[in-house]
Amino acid sequence: MQRRLLFAPKRQMDGSRSNQQGLNALDSCFGILLRWWDIGWNAAPVALERWRYAMIVKEIDREGCIAVLAASRVARLACCKDGQPYAVPIHYAFDDQHLYSFSMPGQKIEWMRANPLVCVQVDDLVTSRDWRSVVVYGVYEELRDRIGWKRERDRAWSLLEKHANWWEPGSLKPVRQPVAPGSSHLFYRIKITSVTGRQTDEDNLSL
Incomplete structure (x- = not known):
């Protein structure tokens, strides 16, 4: 107890x-x-x-795509050989359904000579939510320094020279190139076969 x-x-x-x-x-x-x-x-x-305010992406009509191409100067050119793609930046000028450019001999020229079917991408980036992107499908055409091509070469020159540093980056190489007979540079153009584009649309926000 x-x-x-x-x-x-x-x-x-x-x-x-x-x-x-x-x-x-x-x-x-x-x-x-x-x-x-x-x-x-x-x-x-x-x-x-x-x-x-989710981002809305819409298609760009052909007229809008051409406007982007005409206003831009730098693009990314993609070519392909033996199943291997290769893409490089280029400086270009647009005129009459063609993209004109300039280059030194090199890999992209060799590949486009072997396979002239190419693709070019151009964009107009304002912000991450305000941009336009255009993709061109076309055919490589070399404007050779020969009789019969003078008019096209002069046209390419007249279009490109309107812009500062138009020869870059096509004339720049990381290593010294071997000396080749004749001219060491060339003009070429991409004949546009089709074009598509997309852009953001912030005027019509999702609710």
Whole structure:
């Protein structure tokens, strides 16, 4: 009987401490849940705003594609040989369904001579949400320094020389090139067979 009286208060005290610890843990969990709810509630308008203003991409008609080509000067030219693609930047001028350019002899010229089917990509990037991109499919035509090509060569020269540094990057090579007989540079053009384009449209935002 005496032992029961001695241990009973201790069990009662331990029980109160355990209950208090449980209440504290429950209060802590409830506080965490409230903070999560507050964060989620505050973030909801931001997520909704981003969803409302999602980027819209639309097709560009041929007239619009030609406008992009006429206004730009730098493009990426892709050619292919034996199943291996190769892409390089070029400086060009647009006129009458052709892209005129200049180059030194090199890999892209050798590959386009072997396979004249090429692709050219031109873009007009204002911001990550405001851009236009045009892809040209065409045929490589070398404007050789021979009788019968003078008019086309003069045309290419007159178009390109209107712009500063028009010979770059076509005239620049990382290593010295072997001396070849005749002229070490050449003019060429890409005859456009088809063209496609896309652009962002922020005037019609998704709701």
